[in-house]
Amino acid sequence: MVDTTTARVPRSPYATFDLDGLLASDHVSAATRRALAERRAITAPPVPRVLSVPQMRVLRAVAIRLVPQDDQEDPVDLADRIDARLAAREGDGWRYGALPPDAEAIGTAMVNLDQSGWERFSAGFADLPPERQDEILAAMQRGEMEGQGWEGLSPALIFEELLVEMVETFYAGSRGQRDIGYAGMADLPGWDHIGLDERDLREPIRVQIDNRQDRTGQLTGE
Amino acid sequence: MSSDARVIASRYGLGETRAFGHDDVVDALVIGTGPGGAPLAARLAAAGLSVVMLEAGRAWDPGTEFATDEAAQHGLFWNDERISAGTNPIAFGRNNSGYGVGGGSLHYTAYVPRPQPDDFRLRSGTGEGVDWPIAHDELLPYFDEVERTIGVSGPSPYPWGPPRPDYPLPPLPRNGAAQLMARGCDELDIRTASAPNAALSVPYDRPGIGPGRACTNRGFCQAGCSTGAKGSMDVTYIPLALRAGAELRPGSHATLFEVDGRGHISGVVYSRDGRELRQRAHHVFLCAGAIETPRLMLLNRLGNRNDQVGRHFMAHVGLQLWGTFDEDVRPYKGIPGGLISEDTHRPAGANFAGGYLVQSIGIMPVTYAGQLARGRGLWGPALREHMRRYVNAAGINVLGECLPSPDNRVELSGETDVRRLPKPVISFDAGPNERALAAHAERTLRAIWDAAGARDVWSFPRFAHTAGTCRMGTDRDTSVVDADGRSHEVPNLTISDNSTFPSVLAANPSLTIMALSLRTADRHLARR
Structure with a gap:
């Protein structure tokens, strides 16, 4: 799904972390286990709820560039989570006054990104090679977007909001949490070793991975 | 007992709680x-007043409902959309206001340093800002009482400020973060101490409330304490209030104030389960925080003839500095704010008023991850790889003075929310004093983190906590309430x-809010 010529996400140094085993243990409360399991079970509907099919196609392409998951067997559909949130009319308690309401801001931004793809590289955003997509996204992050569609719609602020939401969604789930060696959800009965370089036995350790030689990784204890 | 009252009684482990009728004119509607x-509700009820508490959010059962999962705990925050304007838009939601019985204390970090005496005399001491109409000394007995009631763990003696009783x-x-900050500060001869936190370091019998368990170091204070070790209102003053005979109505969102011909509030309309209800009361105590309180006043055109409601919005300079360390920190464990230094309370040679x-x-x-994205703009493989050093990340933070400006304010927007009420717009521009203080703070934090051995250091400029939109004062033209919290109008x-x-104080606000709440109740009782 991602062009192999561009930078890839190397393997996680926590590749040996058995998060599923930890989640099944007594160290995790029922409420915590339920929350993570429900999130993991979400599947996207065939047709988006709020965004249009073309807008959703651009948003999915954006998600792949902002939070690449080419190292994940079962990537999270970050664009779907945004559409689901918009459908539920949920928010995070605030928005930039310089932006219109979320659904309008995101929908319009996707239309504009597609337009930028045509203007700059003669193809819709989702059909561009990853390098071209990154070029457009980097310009958006810098606020350097042209065209009438961007009037009253700060490209840099929308970029920031989309990035934050996608990043937070990825690390809210067990795929992202396993990837960074986070065991904080396993907090029962409590943490005994909280100082520098201290570890409770159920917390994972980092292993060294040689990503240059072999994408499957050579695992050795650190 | 009504079925609601039974649910509340069972939730808080009480045999019975009182319930008032909507036509009862209660002494205090909170x-x-x-x-x-x-x-305040606990104090008034203990004095024999009839008290009804309205809470927009629900009564959570932390032991069974709180997950150790940030996204699942999203419902603890006030998520109705606020519009953040100005050159320094303020982030809400996860910051600043709570939703549920206990309000913001459900997600405060429990960091409860006392403000210093000169915080209350900013004008006299620096020529900037305003003085409080209350002296620091007047709050001392209330600080003592709150610390004993909710159970504050802290160092004795405390290194800064006037002598005080032991915690x-x-x-x-x-x-890990506390150890690193101590290491960096030791290098630079900056004094540090274990921070006062309203979380129980050992089992503690909260007076009038009952035994509380010691903190298990789960580090999740900002998304809800499931053990009861943190001194949030739902495990401290709310049970006290209920035992004293107050009634609690969760899920009750106040919207309208009915005013009689004399200019008194005769009743408050609130929505509950989609129904509109109305409670009559002799006296109304508005305790909805520095955004919703002025919003309700503005919606109801209440107490604002001098056009001061919503003005002088303030937020702490809350700059954070993050770094990556060779050691494993695992920043999800332990009380988040483990260490404190007040050596920069009034920095020598500073080119700004106040301190941090x-x-x-x-x-x-x-x-x-969200801050990394927002603050550094990292994305793609660079972001994924940085996050794999999360376990090695540690941060330090300042909380500093913010001068009041009439143009930093809460207003009503033309957009409406789900209740068809105008959303609030909060405009905030940091002034020269805030910018100078933030620059000084960043230099201090960078020196500490360099000395502690941090690499890949990055700052996250932010403004946190909210204050000042219905400020107290003796001048009726430039304030909304008097020193006792009573509306001028x-x-x-x-x-x-x-x-x-009137000023934001160089200390986290919750301890002072609680102390003032008790004082406000006592002043009300003294007047009856």
Whole structure:
């Protein structure tokens, strides 16, 4: 799904972390286990709820560039989570006054990104090679977007909001949490070793991975 | 007992609670159950007044409902959309206001340093800002009382400020970030101490409330304490209020104030389960925080003839500095704000008024990732790889003075929310004093983190906590309430929350909000 010529996400140094085993243990409360399991079970509907099919196609392409998951067997559909949130009319308690309401801001931004793809590289955003997509996204992050569609719609602020939401969604789930060696959800009965370089036995350790030689990784204890 | 009252009684482990009728004219109707409303409700009920507490959010059962999962705990925050304008738009949601019985205390970090005496005399001491109409000394007995009631763990003696009684509990253990900050500060001869935190370091019998368990170091204070070790209102002043005979109505969102011909509030309309209800009351205590309190006042055109409601919005300079360390920190464990320094309370040779405190901070992964994205703009493989050093990340933070400006304010927007009420717009421009203080703070934090051995250091400029939108004062033209929290215009309206702060204080606000809440109740009782 991602062009192999561009930078890839190397393997996680926590590749040996058995998060599923930890989640099944007594160290995790029922409420915590339920929350993570429900999130993991979400599947996207065939047709988006709020965004249009073309807008959703651009948003999915954006998600792949902002939070690449080419190292994940079962990537999270970050664009779907945004559409689901918009459908539920949920928010995070605030928005930039310089932006219109979320659904309008995101929908319009996707239309504009597609337009930028045509203007700059003669193809819709989702059909561009990853390098071209990154070029457009980097310009958006810098606020350097042209065209009438961007009037009253700060490209840099929308970029920031989309990035934050996608990043937070990825690390809210067990795929992202396993990837960074986070065991904080396993907090029962409590943490005994909280100082520098201290570890409770159920917390994972980092292993060294040689990503240059072999994408499957050579695992050795650190 | 009504079925609602039975649910509340069972939730808080009580045999029975009182319930009042809508046509009963209750002595005190308290809107909001956070640190502004809960202590006051307990005090008034203990004095024999009939008290009803309205809370927009629900009564959570932390033991069974709180997940150790940031996204699942999203419902603890006030998520109705606020519009953030100005050159320094303020982030809400996860910051600043709570939703549920206990209000913002459900997600405060429990960091409860006392403000210093000169915080209350900013004008006299620096020529900037305003003085409080209350002296620091007047709050001392209330600080003592709150610390004993909710159970504060802290160092005795405390290194800064006037002599004070010992903290009721010994300090909590230090996590990685606290150790790193101590290391950096030691290098630079900056004094540090274990920070005062309203979380129980050992089992503690909260007076009048009952035994509380010691903190298990789960580090999740900012998304809800499931053990009861943190002194949030739902496990301290709310049970006290219920035992004293107050009634609690969760899921009750106040919207309208009915005013009689004399200019008194005769009743408050609130929505509950889609129904509109109305409670009559002799006196209304508005304790909804520095955004919702002025919003309700503005919606109802209440107490604002001098056009001061919503003005002088303030937020702490809350700059954070993050770094990556060789050691494993695992920043999700232990009390988040483990360490404090107040050596920068009034920095020598500073080119700004006021000062700041420094604290070490823990952080959960979703919050960290979001800040990394917002603050550094990292994306793609660079972001994914940086996050794999989350376990090695540690942060420090300042909380510093913010001068009041009439143009920083809460107003009503033309957009409406789900209740068809105008959304609030909060405009905030940091002034020269805030910018100079933030620059000084960043230099201090960078020196500390360099000395501690941090690499890949990055700052996250931010403004946190809210205050000042219905400020207290003696001058009726430039304030909304008097020193006792009483509206200058509406005889039976009192405000008790951070909106009455004339200055933001170089300390986290909750302890002062609780102390003021008790004082406001005592002043009300003294007048009856």
